[in-house]
Amino acid sequence: MSAPSATEVMTVAAARSLRDGTSCLVGIGPPGAAANLAQRLHAPGLVLVYESGAIGAKPNRLPLSIGDGILAETADAVVTVPEMFNYWIGPGRIDVGFLGAAQIDRFANINTTIVGDDYQHPKVRLPGAGGAPEIAAACAEVTVILRQSPRAFVERLDFVTSVGHGDGPGSRERLGLAGGGPTRVITDLGILEPNPETRELTLVAVHEGVAVDEVREATGWALRVADEPRTEPAPSAAELETLRALAGG
């Protein structure tokens, strides 16, 4: 079997973080793959929820779109989009949310709107908010998945699309955000978690073969590192095999 790609390393680490018996709001790409992988390995009772309206979906292959037909066909319940946001996501009924990001800051606030400092004339127009602001506000836990680079891990976001831990301790409470906010950030280099007191992202694990200094260099601020960051084991043969079978490749 060929060596795991960066995306596969992130996907497997994300899958391992999901506990059996919880509900998980997944998108496409690595989050969807991670949830599907976890369901096949250690978390058969994981409930997959897609914001397109499929609750308890059990796809046997990875959909390219969150609205793929296989999701509604295998779901326990299919609901409309207003119901999904007003009855399910908003009240915090989903345990874990997965988000991607173009930019993230040290408090795990997220930008998926624009790159550049002029909203009217952005350097890059990104897709926008989608369901992310409410997922970030309401889910008990949020896992963010993105590749780590100084362009993505920035001192200051060009736009705050979704709130993580705001400007530090007490921010979420002041804003009235009921969910727990981002609990982990999984990158191709390692895993970051907010410090319980300062809420600042701290490197708690590096992937096998990655040096802590590499992670520092890929971060646009002075990165906090745990006293003894652990090593996240590389994907096992069983994990990779299952993941690749899901992807159909």
Next chain:
Amino acid sequence: MRTAARTVGLQEAIAELVRDGDTIALEGFTHLIPVAAGHELIRQRRRELTLVRMTPDIVYDQLIGAGCARKLVFSWGGNPGVGSLHRLRDAVERGWPSPLELEEHSHAGMANRYAASAAGLPFAVLRGYTGTDLPDRTETIRPVTCPFTGEVLTAVPALELDVAIVHAQRADRAGNVQMWGLTGVQKEAVLGAKRSLVTVEEIVDELDPTPDAVVLPAWTVTRVAAVPGGAKPSYAQGYYERDNDAYRAWDAIGRDRETFARWLDDEVLGGAPAP
């Protein structure tokens, strides 16, 4: 007196219902996207449209690139699973073929705007947007205080749609419409719009009961048009699958102005009668 949906051809329906400058939603949350109706708007050269949709995808990219749009009201604009919409980006980043005004929301905000218009209410209330930069950029996001608890919440206004266009699996001869699978905000869009068009895969004698089906009685719909395959390259559950390759192929077509112009000539305008 209530009048039942009249069944007409797609060309006639668009000509009758959609005017230049209208605010119009072609809805479909990844499923049942009314692509053929979008192409007919391009062929009839509608201009200055305010396009509304939660998830503008490639048919909105095509409408924008073809110069039909003045403004886009949306919450997520991308090619799902593939990447950017390059015609949308060209319009926003470089004003080509014309500048595009944006009014952007989150999905929860847009879904509630549709629900408010279906309910005939001036606005909807949600917990949302707090702490984000969106309220600074979007006029249609305002704080509102709950008269019972004093909690500060977010208000978003009802959408004011001239026309809603959706695609459904089928209708009967009386114009009653049935759709199932992921039905997004289509019911809200139709009930919230002044005029509506439903394109369908087929017109049948009898609508068999189907799990999770949304039924729009004939008197809630203005026009029905039979357009088999009208949601391609998206899918119609029970009829055809999503053409994932077409979504991937769009990336290269939409990326370049000339390639896009050729595609438009060949695939949409080719053989079209003069407007």
